[in-house]
Amino acid sequence: xxxxxxxxxxxxxxxxxxxxxxxxxxxxxxxxxxxxxxxxxxxxxxxxxxxxxxxxxxxxxxxxxxxxxxxxxxxxxxxxxxxxxxxxxxxxxxxxxxxxxxxxxxxxxxxxxxxxxxxxxxxxxxxxxxxxxxxxxxxxxxxxxxxxxxxxxxxxxxxxxxxxxxxxxxxxxxxxxxxxxxxxxxxxxxxxxxxxxxxxxxxxxxxxxxxxxxxxxxxxxxxxxxxxxxxxxxxxxxxxxxxxxxxxxxxxxxxxxxxxxxxxxxxxxxxxxxxxxxxxxxxxxxxxxxxxxxxxxxxxxxxxxxxxxxxxxxxxxxxxxxxxxxxxxxxxxxxxxxxxxxxxxxxxxxxxxxxxxxxxxxxxxxxxxxxxxxxxxxxxxxxxxxxxxxxxxxxxxxxxxxxxxxxxxxxxxx
Amino acid sequence: xxxxxxxxxxxxxxxxxxxxxxxxxxxxxxxxxxxxxxxxxxxxxxxxxxxxxxxxxxxxxxxxxxxxxxxxxxxxxxxxxxxxxxxxxxxxxxxxxxxxxxxxxxxxxxxxxxxxxxxxxxxxxxxxxxxxxxxxxxxxxxxxxxxxxxxxxxxxxxxxxxxxxxxxxxxxxxxxxxxxxxxxxxxxxxxxxxxxxxxxxxxxxxxxxxxxxxxxxxxxxxxxxxxxxxxxxxxxxxxxxxxxxxxxxxxxxxxxxxxxxxxxxxxxxxxxxxxxxxxxxxxxxxxxxxxxxxxxxxxxxxxxxxxxxxxxxxxxxxxxxxxxxxxxxxxxxxxxxxxxxxxxxxxxxxxxxxxxxxxxxxxxxxxxxxxxxxxxxxxxxxxxxxxxxxxxxxxxxxxxxxxxxxxxxxxxxx
Numbered sequence: 001x002x003x004x005x006x007x008x009x010x011x012x013x014x015x016x017x018x019x020x021x022x023x024x025x026x027x028x029x030x031x032x033x034x035x036x037x038x039x040x041x042x043x044x045x046x047x048x049x050x051x052x053x054x055x056x057x058x059x060x061x062x063x064x065x066x067x068x069x070x071x072x073x074x075x076x077x078x079x080x081x082x083x084x085x086x087x088x089x090x091x092x093x094x095x096x097x098x099x100x101x102x103x104x105x106x107x108x109x110x111x112x113x114x115x116x117x118x119x120x121x122x123x124x125x126x127x128x129x130x131x132x133x134x135x136x137x138x139x140x141x142x143x144x145x146x147x148x149x150x151x152x153x154x155x156x157x158x159x160x161x162x163x164x165x166x167x168x169x170x171x172x173x174x175x176x177x178x179x180x181x182x183x184x185x186x187x188x189x190x191x192x193x194x195x196x197x198x199x200x201x202x203x204x205x206x207x208x209x210x211x212x213x214x215x216x217x218x219x220x221x222x223x224x225x226x227x228x229x230x231x232x233x234x235x236x237x238x239x240x241x242x243x244x245x246x247x248x249x250x251x252x253x254x255x256x257x258x259x260x261x262x263x264x265x266x267x268x269x270x271x272x273x274x275x276x277x278x279x280x281x282x283x284x285x286x287x288x289x290x291x292x293x294x295x296x297x298x299x300x301x302x303x304x305x306x307x308x309x310x311x312x313x314x315x316x317x318x319x320x321x322x323x324x325x326x327x328x329x330x331x332x333x334x335x336x337x338x339x340x341x342x343x344x345x346x347x348x349x350x351x352x353x354x355x356x357x358x359x360x361x362x363x364x365x366x367x368x369x370x371x372x373x374x375x376x377x378x379x380x381x382x383x384x385x386x387x388x389x390x391x392x393x394x395x396x397x398x399x400x401x402x403x404x405x406x407x408x409x410x411x412x413x414x
Numbered sequence: 415x416x417x418x419x420x421x422x423x424x425x426x427x428x429x430x431x432x433x434x435x436x437x438x439x440x441x442x443x444x445x446x447x448x449x450x451x452x453x454x455x456x457x458x459x460x461x462x463x464x465x466x467x468x469x470x471x472x473x474x475x476x477x478x479x480x481x482x483x484x485x486x487x488x489x490x491x492x493x494x495x496x497x498x499x500x501x502x503x504x505x506x507x508x509x510x511x512x513x514x515x516x517x518x519x520x521x522x523x524x525x526x527x528x529x530x531x532x533x534x535x536x537x538x539x540x541x542x543x544x545x546x547x548x549x550x551x552x553x554x555x556x557x558x559x560x561x562x563x564x565x566x567x568x569x570x571x572x573x574x575x576x577x578x579x580x581x582x583x584x585x586x587x588x589x590x591x592x593x594x595x596x597x598x599x600x601x602x603x604x605x606x607x608x609x610x611x612x613x614x615x616x617x618x619x620x621x622x623x624x625x626x627x628x629x630x631x632x633x634x635x636x637x638x639x640x641x642x643x644x645x646x647x648x649x650x651x652x653x654x655x656x657x658x659x660x661x662x663x664x665x666x667x668x669x670x671x672x673x674x675x676x677x678x679x680x681x682x683x684x685x686x687x688x689x690x691x692x693x694x695x696x697x698x699x700x701x702x703x704x705x706x707x708x709x710x711x712x713x714x715x716x717x718x719x720x721x722x723x724x725x726x727x728x729x730x731x732x733x734x735x736x737x738x739x740x741x742x743x744x745x746x747x748x749x750x751x752x753x754x755x756x757x758x759x760x761x762x763x764x765x766x767x768x769x770x771x772x773x774x775x776x777x778x779x780x781x782x783x784x785x786x787x788x789x790x791x792x793x794x795x796x797x798x799x800x801x802x803x804x805x806x807x808x809x810x811x812x813x814x815x816x817x818x819x820x821x822x823x824x825x826x827x828x
Contacts, residue, residue, distance in 0.1 A: 016745065020768050099790055105779055107789055114801050115771070197801055216626060216803040218633075239824040246826035295632025317551070319633070331430065353819045354434050365519055365822025374827070375521055375818070376513055387528050387611055387630040387815040389803040401801040404769045404789070410653040414659035 004188050007143065008195035010173035011116045015141040016172055019113045023090040025168070026136055030086040032164040033133065034079045040160050041075055044045055048125065055116060055149060063253065067123040068150055078129045081379060085133040088378045091397040092139045096210060106407040111400045113139030117196035117315035118189050119381070120145050120211060122203040132161050132175045134381055138399035141174050143196065147203075148181045154180060190215040200394075202382050223381035224309040225255030225337035227367045230326040230352070232343035233264040236353035239364060240342045244275060246366040247340065249282045253311050255383060256338045256370040260306060260316045262326045265291065268319045279315065288317035306333040323348050327355045334358060336385050339365035359385060359392035420604050421557065421746065422609035424587035425530045426649045429555040432588055433527045437504040439548055439582070446499040446578040448493045454574050455489055461570035462539065469563060477667065481537040482564055485713065495793060497617040505811040506553045520821040525814045527553035529611035532603050533682035533795070534559050534625060536617040539567035540565045546575050546589045548795055552813035555588050557603060557610065561617075562595045569593060604629040614673035614797050614808075634803055636796035639669030639751035641781045644766070645685055647678040653686060653778060654756045655692065661697045661754065663815050667725050669751045669797060670784040674720060674730045676740045677766040679705065682733045702731035705760040720747040737762050741769045748772060773799060773806035787817040 037044070048070040055065050097109040117140045121127045128144055134244065135142035146154040158177025159288060162328045165174050178185050189196055193216050201211040212219055229247050231240045247258035261272055276295045279286055286292075287301035305316045306329070318328045323341075330339050340362035341352040349363045360370045372380030372393035380393040390398035451458070462484040469479050469486040511523040515623050531554045535541045542558055549556035560568040572591025579588050603610055607630050615625040615637045626633055643661050645654045661672035671786050677686055682705065688707045693700055699716035700706075711730060719730045720743070736741045737755075754776035763777045774784045786794030786807035794807040804812035 016769070016771070019771075085742070101790060105783060105788075109806075116508070141663060212630060216799060220802070236824075242824060242826050248489050250827055289643070290482075355430070357433075358817070360818040362820045363822060365820055365825040366827050368827035369519060369820065369825070374519075377514060386632060388634070390819050392523075401805050403772070404774040404784075404806050406774060406776045406779055406783065408777060409658060410587050410650075411779040411783070413664055413780050413782035 004185055007173070007176050007178065008116075008189075008192045009382040011141045011143055011176055011194045013162055014171040014173035015113070015115045017171055018141055019092075019115065021139065021170070023092075026139065026408040027086050027171070029136055029164060029168045029170060030082055030133055033129075034086075036160045036164045037075065037079050037082070037129070037156075037157075041072065044070060044153070044156050046073060046159070047152040048084055050413055051125075051150050052146065052153040058223055060149065064123055068125070068153070070153060074126065075329055078126050079397065081130055082133045083125070085130075085137050085379050085396070087296060088137060088396055089138075090137065091400050096402055103411050104409060105411055108368065108405050108407075109402050110405055111397070112403045114139045114399060114401050116145045116195060117144065117399065118145065118196045118199045118217070120186060120199065120201045120203070120207065122207070123150055125150045125157060127202070128154045128177060129158045129161070130379060131381060134379060134399060136174065138396045140399055141176075143176045143178060145178050145180050145186055145189065151181070153251050173299065187214065190217060200381060218389075220384050220394065221386050222386040222394075223337075224335050224384070225257070225262070225383070226307065226309050226333060226335040227256060227258050227338045227340075228260045228262055228326075228330050228334060229258050229268060229340045229342065229367065230262040230320075230323075230330070231264060232323060232341055232345060232348050233266040234269060234345035234348060235267065235271075235342040236344060237267075237271060239376075240271060241275060243342055243364070243366050245278060245282070247368055248279070248284060248315050249313065250366070252313050255309070256367050257311070257317070258340075258367055259308065259310055260318065260329075260333070262329060263317065263319050264290075264323075264326070265319050265321055268292075272317070272319075281311050285314040286313070286317060289319060291319035292317040309335070323351060327352065331355075331357050337383065338370040340363065340365060340367050359383065417601055421587070421590050421592065421734040422530075422603075424506045424608045425555045425557055425590055426609045428587035429527070429529045429586040431554055431585055432457070433529070433553050435505050435508075435553065435584070437577065439584070440504065440553065443550055443578060443582045443584060444547055445498055446521075446582055447543075447575055448496040448500075450574045450578045451496070451543070451571075452495050453487065455486065456572075458484060458489060458567070458570050458574070461566040464536075464566040465539075467563050474563065478537055478563065479595050482539070482567070484539060488540065492540050494591075495540070495544055499544075499551050502551060502810055504551065504553075505814050510816055517825050518823060519825055522819050522821075523816050524819055525811075526817045528815050530555045530557065530609060530815060531813065532557045532598060532610045532613045533560065534615045534617070536561040536615065536621065537564055539571060541616070542568045542571045542591060543575070544793060545795060548793060548810055548813060550588065552810045554813055555590075557590045557592060558595050559584070559592050559600055559603065565593055565595070571637070590734060601628065604631065607631060614795060615639055632800050632803075634808065635800050636808075637669070637751075637799040638749050639797070640674070640721065640723050640747060640749040641670060641672050641752045641754075641798070642674045642740075642744050642748060643672050643754045643756065643781065644734075644736060644737075644744070645678060645681060646755055646759060646762050647680040647683065648759035649756040650758060651681075651685060655689060657754065657780050658754055659692060659696070661725065661782055662698060662729050663795070664780070665768060666727050666780075668680050669723070670781050671725070672729070672754075672781055672806045673722065673724055674732065674743075674747070676743060677706075677731065677733050677742070679735055679738075680732050686731070686733075699728040700731060701728070703733060703818060704731035704768055706731040723749070737765060741766060745769075745771050751797065752776065754779060754781050754782040773797065
């Protein structure tokens, strides 16, 4: 494995030291990183231009180009991101539970860093800085493997972060940005048992399936969001329209945007007649079930549509006979991300909250709020759609684990 | 998949209902199970005798026979186990965090069952009852796949549990005990994405590796325990002897027993001269490093020895030059289970607690205390040696996940 093995070994060794570095030192490092990014704007923009050049020459999609692009304003927001993370509470060392047992043993459960975290992501170079800052704050060493389309930008940011680490007199392996055009490194990382403690894949479905299938290391998926809004027969019409519009059009390319609208048949006529025109005026392409197709602009939906995360101005609409049909549809086709009901009926709201199996379940609010910042948790590594370890926005605290420490005075077990 | 698919689908559907069944109903079911086990003692013993017969005819190991065997006393302790679990707090529905955001959204993080839990285990039939009871208490549906050597006992216990479920008017798929002599079912379960939420393998290294490599579903490993006791140069001799003896001989076949003893060179002569004789008198076979071989009864250890979980009256001994050599040895060869230092030196104790990377780290106590009951957590599914989701004894609460529920009054995101 040669050079790659050096990274895994270097990272593991660095994590042994870094896990017990105090908050002051970690905050000092974050401060240095934000200062160096500010000083090196020109270097960052020059390297980013190479990625943009490559993307243009290879006719990559407009949306990808937008995600790749860095400018002064985006560098500002990168710096702000680091400073926000620096201001968060350090979870390491907090005592989650403590007790003295009848035999005198004092048992404490304390929060400690995970160790080495591998993050696999695509296109947006700001993830490099965000992920590094979140790992530093939580005392973890990270290995960052971005997409090949952003390699110049990522390596430039990685170099700046490494300079900051060295000037803070810390181990240079604390943050490792790697170049990996052919998944060669990725494949080694997925098998690096004993060196890497957690793998976080962020990106498209195929990347995430690939990682899940091949990893020998625990994975926290940040999967797709097939989110629903259900308009109950007891919904207030204006509120329903506002939420159904916001959940779809405010930012269609993100995971907490709605992909399927469910409408109770008793209010379908009144609500959908108006709603489809609003969507049409907002350039939303509509597909739907038989009963939804009776309304203007609604084309037939296929079975596949109900499973699809469009990430664009497209929406599928289904008319349902009951609250329970809506819940069953969501539990069958949803991805366990964010789901909402609009209703004034107390019992329906409570049933929906109880029975829908998802990271975030809303009454009378847009699904678009699922986000670390909006939930008051600070910056996030992503939104976990799995049930193990953390579910929903994954913040600094979720990058830690626990350890029992036990103070005895000679106890043995009888 | 035919019949197997019915189990996965049946289990998933059952979990949708069972996750919102209240504590009273779940406790009633646990009570019924303990009553039925008591009534059906004869049936259990008859079926167990078939497994014992098979084991004797196939000359299975004595230690396996002992683990397989059920008798009146072991049935008593099965019943007590269920009653203990029934008395524990129900974690489902507890509110972990709650806040009102500036925009008026009320956000709560509540504890919910995981859904469907697959448990893979070997030999001991009481695991069937323990695992079922823990899953019931935490609102989970379980699929229990025991070893083929215990199939009659496990199916008998599964039938009794199913009878109790039916008489409590609950869905019969809440507990599913399956027969799987050739890993056919196991292989299907490891791929049953969308139906099974968690896989817990309990057993030997090869079973656990197999599951980790082939599973598409998140796994919580209950891996081996290569546990160490380090006798520091500031240890009290009598305490060191007590702990080093207890950690090895009190129950050598369990995962929290010590496998390697580390001794600071400055006290090696005084401590080991006496200790090796005590081990010898307790029938402990000794292997060790060059310096340890100078003492009576100590044969040479191989590199493999340091990685080995003997689970028997065998011990490897290493003389080290410093606290840090001990810590490095543990972090390299240990399995992250339970580690202890014996010392009167405050700074050495704190360094050891901080730098050793394991689920439980002890000062001046035997490693043998790592156990849900001893930690005051109640019954456990096992001891997790991984860092994700839960680490150390895995109790009822660790069989749950969380869900954000959000109460709005029409909020949309700007």
